[in-house]
Structure formats: structure tokens, C-alpha cells
Amino acid sequence: MPDEAVVEPTAGPIVKPLPPELFDVHGSCAEMRWEAMRGVGYHVPADRFFVRNHTRTPVIDAAAWRLELHGSGLRAPRSFGYRELLALPSVTRDVLIECAGNGRRFFTDQQHQEVSGTPWRLGAAGVARWRGVPLAAVLKLAGITPGAVDVMPRGLDPCYVADGVDHGRVRRPIPVAKALDDVILAYEMNGEPLPPDHGHPVRLVVPSWIGLASVKWVGDIEVSAEPLSSPWTTEFYRMLGGEHPPGGGPPLTVHDAKSAFELPWGAVLAAGRPHVLRGRSWSGRGRITSVEVSVDGGASWRPALLHGAHVARAWTRWHVTWNPPASGSYTLLARATDETGATQPMESPYNELGYLFNAVVRCPVRVINV
Incomplete structure (x- = not known):
């Protein structure tokens, strides 16, 4: 050594x-x-x-x-x-x-x-x-x-x-x-x-x-x-608990799809003006083919515009424009679909060590009048 x-x-x-x-x-x-x-x-x-x-x-x-x-x-x-x-x-x-x-x-x-x-x-x-x-x-x-x-x-x-x-x-x-x-x-x-x-x-x-x-x-x-x-x-990096086998699942390999907004957690935005919401999505299973964004906690969805490189082993950048109509608390969501057809779910299968969370993340923002 x-x-x-x-x-x-x-x-x-x-x-x-x-x-x-x-x-x-x-x-x-x-x-x-x-x-x-x-x-x-x-x-x-x-x-x-x-x-x-x-x-x-x-x-x-x-x-x-x-x-x-x-x-x-x-x-x-x-x-x-x-x-x-x-x-x-x-x-x-x-x-x-x-x-x-x-x-x-x-x-x-x-x-x-x-x-x-x-x-x-x-x-x-x-x-x-x-x-x-x-x-x-x-x-x-x-x-x-x-x-x-x-x-x-x-x-x-x-x-x-x-x-x-x-x-x-x-x-x-x-x-x-x-x-x-x-x-x-x-x-x-x-x-x-x-x-x-x-x-x-x-x-x-x-x-x-x-x-x-x-x-x-x-x-x-x-x-x-x-x-x-x-x-x-x-001992580590296996799925334990929940619906997984009693001795644990096989060693983890490929990572799952995720999406993230380029925003502070709990971001504060101004009401009545357009904001470009930017983010990135990725999947270990292949290229990202589409991303949908919700600005109302999942009640409705609209497609994000993908731009730049679409590298299978990396990530894809995207954006949408949002003009919040009024002050208050909002929840932003983004969900990606990769080239295998897999889309981020609304809930991730449980395991005791918290691996491979792939569900849509609920991103809180506060809109204020300025």
C-alpha cells in the first residue's frame, strides 16, 4: 500500500x-x-x-x-x-x-x-x-x-x-x-x-x-x-426495511431520477412580475426527455423548456416562466421523465437508510408584495 x-x-x-x-x-x-x-x-x-x-x-x-x-x-x-x-x-x-x-x-x-x-x-x-x-x-x-x-x-x-x-x-x-x-x-x-x-x-x-x-x-x-x-x-448501501427482502436488497448501483430548482430553500419572490424558474434534472438510467413543472402544489402541470446539453451520464437544464398573481405561500414541483419512460413518482419507496429518494420534491416559496 x-x-x-x-x-x-x-x-x-x-x-x-x-x-x-x-x-x-x-x-x-x-x-x-x-x-x-x-x-x-x-x-x-x-x-x-x-x-x-x-x-x-x-x-x-x-x-x-x-x-x-x-x-x-x-x-x-x-x-x-x-x-x-x-x-x-x-x-x-x-x-x-x-x-x-x-x-x-x-x-x-x-x-x-x-x-x-x-x-x-x-x-x-x-x-x-x-x-x-x-x-x-x-x-x-x-x-x-x-x-x-x-x-x-x-x-x-x-x-x-x-x-x-x-x-x-x-x-x-x-x-x-x-x-x-x-x-x-x-x-x-x-x-x-x-x-x-x-x-x-x-x-x-x-x-x-x-x-x-x-x-x-x-x-x-x-x-x-x-x-x-x-x-x-x-452492511451499507442496500435497501433495508419496508417492502424489501428481510436480509436486504442487492448492493445499490444505478441512481434514480431527480429534479432540482436553482432556488434557495424557502425562496422569497416578488408578486406581480415574471420570474424565470430554472432547474436541472438527471437520471442514471438515461437522458432526460421531458420535465414538467407545477406552481400550485401539483394541481396542474406544464412543460419546461429544455436547453443546452442532454448528456446521458450528466444532467439536463430547463426553465419555465412564472408570474405569481398574489402574495402568499406556494409549492413548486418539478418532475422528469427519462428515455426509458420512467417518470419521477409522487412518493418514493421507503427504506431504513433513506437511499435513492426519487419522488417529486415539494419546494416551498413565499411570494410578497413589493
């Missing part, structure tokens, strides 16, 4: 500044405020990209870092230094990364169901332009065998301890078919080297899957001819 590359972390769990106009902080995690994206563009700048840490951000010396590839699914286990990786042919892709618990708070606030975990609204998601080496290329250089089944990256962040149990470093197996398809070993974010909080020097980017799979600060990858598991597939 390349532990010598890890420098003593900073005093707090997150390195970058967390100004309150950009973030809501949840312990070792930081949620992007959606109003921070208004007028910013398609990609989320690194200074406002959400942070999901199980422990704390390590500061890693790229010159000392190495990526170790090992396991029974390789013919020629080997390691790569940072400069070696940068010298390989690269790809650049727009990809959304989203925490599996994004929207968890609405199980409680909207559906009045008790769940555990970080109480995210919708700010634990973001699209960036990632550049790196296809994982497939690195696996082939290490001699991946036809019998390989699973690929498990492991991070260099501190071990995760919960309820007195040391679960080790964050790691999560990926089936070989996915690993060879579209996974990237990324070293750039929006044209710059990865910042510490987002995986410097190298992280995985696993398109369309829950954020856990996109392991940050990756230090080694096990390639196995036998199925692999970790606490992040056996």
Missing part, C-alpha cells in the same frame, strides 16, 4: 473553504446550495461541488503516490505512478456524481418516515468535466484474465469506524463488465488537477452509478477471479 504518499490531514474533515452561501455543512460532508448554481453554467465549479467523506479528506503527495493493481484476476500485477498514468491516452467526459442518500431528508419531511443518515436535501449531486484514463486500459496493461469477475478499488482516506467497528478503508467491488465499459481513473476536474476533497491525485468516476462507486483517493485495485464484497455492499 502506498501509505507514504498520504500527508497528515488538515485540522478539519474538509480542506476547501465552506462559505454558508455555497454550502450546508453536515459534519464531515458539505451539501451544495442550489442557488449557488444559478447562472454558473453546465458544470459545478470545484469550489461549490458537494463533499461526501466517510472520515476526512487526506492530503496526498502525487509524486509519491502509486496505484497498485493486484489479485487473482490478473496475469501481470503491476503499479503505476502519477506521471505514468498521465502519459497514457486519456478521455474527457461530463459525468454526474451523486450520493446514494441525496434527497434523504424528504423521507422525513414529505413522507413522515424515519430514516438514518446524513439529512441531504438535493445538493449531494454535481456534474463536472472529468479527464483521465479508461480503467479498461489500465486493467489490460495489468493482464486482466478472461476469468476475472470483480474489480475492487480502495481509497487512501482513513479507516471508517462506526459503532466501535473498524470497517477499514472505503472500498466497493464493481463487476468486470462495468469496469471495462465506461469507468475512468480521473486526475482532472473541470480542466484542473483534482482538488484534495474530490480525490487528488486520482479517483474513480463510475458513470450512472451511486457516488460510493466513484472511490476517491484510490490507492489500489484488486481484480479477482472470485466475487468480492465489502461492508459497503453487505
Whole structure:
């Protein structure tokens, strides 16, 4: 393990500044405020990209870092230094990364169901332009065998301890078919080297899957001819409770559809004048094909105008114009449909850990006379 590359972390769990106009902080995690994206563009700048840490951000010396590839699914286990990786042919892709618990708070606030975990609204998601080496290329250089089944990256962040149990470093197996398809070993974010909080020097980017799979600060990858598991597939990131199987559902993979307004929570708007309501929708299952917006709590709906890029692994921007007729409290809703025909429901299936909330979110606004 390349532990010598890890420098003593900073005093707090997150390195970058967390100004309150950009973030809501949840312990070792930081949620992007959606109003921070208004007028910013398609990609989320690194200074406002959400942070999901199980422990704390390590500061890693790229010159000392190495990526170790090992396991029974390789013919020629080997390691790569940072400069070696940068010298390989690269790809650049727009990809959304989203925490599996994004929207968890609405199980409680909207559906009045008790769940555990970080109480995210919708700010634990973001699209960036990632550049790196296809994982497939690195696996082939290490001699991946036809019998390989699973690929498990492991991070260099501190071990995760919960309820007195040391679960080790964050790691999560990926089936070989996915690993060879579209996974990237990324070293750039929006044209710059990865910042510490987002995986410097190298992280995985696993398109369309829950954020856990996109392991940050990756230090080694096990390639196995036998199925692999970790606490992040056996104890966490599975559907438990409700109508799910007694032992829990399978490990989570693809993230569900969501929509968010680029507004402060509880925004205040002026009556009697037009407002352009902007937002973004996304789905791990495919491109967004339509978005509908309601300004009266769901009593009526009208189509939003989609504009800009429609990237399957990222998100789609949209807007509608609304002229609130009178002062008072209103509830805004947005629901997306993706290319599989799936539309966001009005209620999300319950699970104890609050994963994959995909229901239409009820966004409160207050209209005042000015």
C-alpha cells in the first residue's frame, strides 16, 4: 500500500473553504446550495461541488503516490505512478456524481418516515468535466484474465469506524463488465488537477452509478477471479426495511431520477412580475426527455423548456416562466421523465437508510408584495 504518499490531514474533515452561501455543512460532508448554481453554467465549479467523506479528506503527495493493481484476476500485477498514468491516452467526459442518500431528508419531511443518515436535501449531486484514463486500459496493461469477475478499488482516506467497528478503508467491488465499459481513473476536474476533497491525485468516476462507486483517493485495485464484497455492499448501501427482502436488497448501483430548482430553500419572490424558474434534472438510467413543472402544489402541470446539453451520464437544464398573481405561500414541483419512460413518482419507496429518494420534491416559496 502506498501509505507514504498520504500527508497528515488538515485540522478539519474538509480542506476547501465552506462559505454558508455555497454550502450546508453536515459534519464531515458539505451539501451544495442550489442557488449557488444559478447562472454558473453546465458544470459545478470545484469550489461549490458537494463533499461526501466517510472520515476526512487526506492530503496526498502525487509524486509519491502509486496505484497498485493486484489479485487473482490478473496475469501481470503491476503499479503505476502519477506521471505514468498521465502519459497514457486519456478521455474527457461530463459525468454526474451523486450520493446514494441525496434527497434523504424528504423521507422525513414529505413522507413522515424515519430514516438514518446524513439529512441531504438535493445538493449531494454535481456534474463536472472529468479527464483521465479508461480503467479498461489500465486493467489490460495489468493482464486482466478472461476469468476475472470483480474489480475492487480502495481509497487512501482513513479507516471508517462506526459503532466501535473498524470497517477499514472505503472500498466497493464493481463487476468486470462495468469496469471495462465506461469507468475512468480521473486526475482532472473541470480542466484542473483534482482538488484534495474530490480525490487528488486520482479517483474513480463510475458513470450512472451511486457516488460510493466513484472511490476517491484510490490507492489500489484488486481484480479477482472470485466475487468480492465489502461492508459497503453487505452492511451499507442496500435497501433495508419496508417492502424489501428481510436480509436486504442487492448492493445499490444505478441512481434514480431527480429534479432540482436553482432556488434557495424557502425562496422569497416578488408578486406581480415574471420570474424565470430554472432547474436541472438527471437520471442514471438515461437522458432526460421531458420535465414538467407545477406552481400550485401539483394541481396542474406544464412543460419546461429544455436547453443546452442532454448528456446521458450528466444532467439536463430547463426553465419555465412564472408570474405569481398574489402574495402568499406556494409549492413548486418539478418532475422528469427519462428515455426509458420512467417518470419521477409522487412518493418514493421507503427504506431504513433513506437511499435513492426519487419522488417529486415539494419546494416551498413565499411570494410578497413589493
